[in-house]
Amino acid sequence: MIEPCARLSNGTEHRADVVISNADGRTTIFDMLDGRYVTDRIRAYYTDPPQEQDMALHISLGVARDMRTEPHALVLWLPEPIEIAGKRRDRLDVEFFAFAPETAPPGKTTVQVLCSTSYEYWKALSKEEYRAEKERAAEAVIACLDRRFPGFREQVEVIDVATPLTTERFVGSYLGYQAWPMPEQKLLDALSGKGLSKTLPGLSNFYMVGQWAGGLGLPNVAAMGRWAIRELCKRDGRRFMTRVD
Numbered sequence: 671m672i673e674p675c676a677r678l679s680n681g682t683e684h685r686a687d688v689v690i691s692n693a694d695g696r697t698t699i700f701d702m703l704d705g706r707y708v709t710d711r712i713r714a715y716y717t718d719p720p721q722e723q724d725m726a727l728h729i730s731l732g733v734a735r736d737m738r739t740e741p742h743a744l745v746l747w748l749p750e751p752i753e754i755a756g757k758r759r760d761r762l763d764v765e766f767f768a769f770a771p772e773t774a775p776p777g778k779t780t781v782q783v784l785c786s787t788s789y790e791y792w793k794a795l796s797k798e799e800y801r802a803e804k805e806r807a808a809e810a811v812i813a814c815l816d817r818r819f820p821g822f823r824e825q826v827e828v829i830d831v832a833t834p835l836t837t838e839r840f841v842g843s844y845l846g847y848q849a850w851p852m853p854e855q856k857l858l859d860a861l862s863g864k865g866l867s868k869t870l871p872g873l874s875n876f877y878m879v880g881q882w883a884g885g886l887g888l889p890n891v892a893a894m895g896r897w898a899i900r901e902l903c904k905r906d907g908r909r910f911m912t913r914v915d
């Protein structure tokens with residue numbers, strides 16, 4: 671039997687009865703474990719990612735404007751389509767964050783527009799093209815919002831555009847995407863945690879939690895650590911107890 675061990679990038683090794691990985695699924699399975707513990711299903715999943723993904727491009731603006739009276743989210747239909755990241759859009763999904771002090775200072779608002787996009791589109795751009803494309807995307811969004819909320823353009827103080835490459839760089843998430851349902855899977859099953867793999871074949875005392883183990887979306891992944899500990903308690907014949915401090 672293999673004794674579970676986690677080796678950190680600085681070379682130190684930590685031995686434990688059980689190792690639970692919450693890191694990116696592809697990195698865990700194919701880099702850290704060298705692809706030694708896989709099924710055809712796991713391999714097929716990671717070799718066939720979606721061409722593009724919803725919410726993968728985030729255009730965020732900090733504006734000196736109190737927008738607390740706006741709805742938290744709205745679908746802004748455009749009088750004529752615009753192009754963002756090589757794709758025509760006839761609407762923008764806009765979210766206004768002004769309802770809590772953590773999201774914007776008093777009198778100001780964080781406005782976010784989420785778009786579908788593809789990792790490959792951004793990856794193919796040169797450094798200059800990449801920067802210019804991000805600026806173009808922000809400008810297109812600001813123009814639409816200025817038309818809907820006159821004076822908006824002059825109130826923009828901060829612009830931040832995050833592409834799948836940004837997400838990949840900051841959280842190491844495969845292709846900068848969130849995990850996707852399997853082809854044969856109904857979305858509801860994917861959302862209820864019946865995902866890809868919480869354990870790996872041939873590797874004992876190892877568990878995965880998080881989006882790549884089967885919990886799509888924050889509410890699900892937040893519960894997966896609890897699930898893993900409950901499974902371990904069951905395995906060891908111990909009572910599973912939780913406590914809220």
Ligand SMILES: Cc1cc2nc3c(=O)[nH]c(=O)nc-3n(C[C@H](O)[C@H](O)[C@H](O)COP(=O)(O)OP(=O)(O)OC[C@H]3O[C@@H](n4cnc5c(N)ncnc54)[C@H](O)[C@@H]3O)c2cc1C
Binds near residue numbers: 847882
């Ligand atoms: C663009 C985008 C938009 C999304 N929008 C929504 C939404 O609107 N609503 C919603 O519910 N969910 C959304 N999600 C999904 C949600 O963000 C994820 O389901 C959730 O963050 C996954 O949590 P996790 O803990 O599994 O993984 P992560 O949040 O990715 O955490 C994994 C952690 O592991 C670390 N890590 C990776 N590799 C290593 C390594 N080698 N060594 C050490 N640490 C490592 C990373 O730095 C990271 O901190 C979105 C995801 C993306 C990418």
